[in-house]
Amino acid sequence: MKKTLFNLLLFSLLAFACSEAPEFPNTPKIEFNNIIFKDLGDDADSLIVLIDFEDGDGDLGLGSEEVTPPFNQKNYFSNKTGQFFDFGNETLGDLLRFANRAEIDTLPDFVGDAKCLYWDTSPDIFLPDGTELKDTVYFQFNERHYNFLVEFFIDNGSGFEEYDWRIESGDCSPSFDGRFPILNESGKEKAIEGTIRYGMPSFGFETVLGDRQVKLAITIIDRRGNYSNRIETPPFRLSEID
The missing domain is CATH 2.60.40 (Immunoglobulin-like)
Known part of the structure; x- marks a missing residue:
């Protein structure tokens, strides 16, 4: 509904x-x-x-x-380390995305509850040229x-x-x-x-x-x-x- x-x-x-x-x-x-x-x-x-x-x-x-760590809303992850994404030292190519499901089968599918709880279709992430990233990115809510x-x-x-x-x-x-x-x-x-x-x-x-x-x-x-x-x-x- x-x-x-x-x-x-x-x-x-x-x-x-x-x-x-x-x-x-x-x-x-x-x-x-x-x-x-x-x-x-x-x-x-x-x-x-x-x-x-x-x-x-x-x-x-x-x-x-107060929206920066530790009070940020969402935690994003690295597809290299599996840990929190380090925006200062990693590139956007290291960001864990839906496309990574092809090689990481533990990532949830884009269906049901997981669609709302783990996949961000409008991440507040910007490319080096200032444009907003258009992709589906894995995240977890930061309580x-x-x-x-x-x-x-x-x-x-x-x-x-x-x-x-x-x-x-x-x-x-x-x-x-x-x-x-x-x-x-x-x-x-x-x-x-x-x-x-x-x-x-x-x-x-x-x-x-x-x-x-x-x-x-x-x-x-x-x-x-x-x-x-x-x-x-x-x-x-x-x-x-x-």
Whole structure:
């Protein structure tokens, strides 16, 4: 089913402050707070999840301009080494592409889930003369590009099953992973705590989720790559949380 999906992730920080410098672990910890659904008529509906957080050194958040390693969105690979492609020392001829399937039979075919998860038909890669590379290139998503990870689970009648928006839509729609901005702008390590309000707009929620039971799993990542605990929302129906 083809759908129009807007994945502009809305974020607001409701509160964060530590007046008496509490001691928290440097690995972030989160707890579920609330979830809200807003039916906005002709505009994209919004599913909003609120989580409480605490972090011992305050290294939470990413700037929108941070798109180079380790915060790049996609990792490309070398057809010589099988490791991450080294843009500084390898040529574009060393880039692992769909054409390499002829001699590397472990590469996935351009079908099904793999078409969305491993093959980039519009890589943001440029030739030495400045023109954009036109080819199908193997990649893997870099989870650290985002710092707020969201998994959807839908009750299919016999239990909850993961629903991956990237592959279920049939048109390689984006996921609902996203970013929240830098929370500690002091430049110094300090404990912080508060509530993150994370909004996910979409025209597809009512069509896909309907009146079925749904739950989300949430994880956040700090700037050093430390993953928080993974939490789940209570099961809900959209009609119950509006």
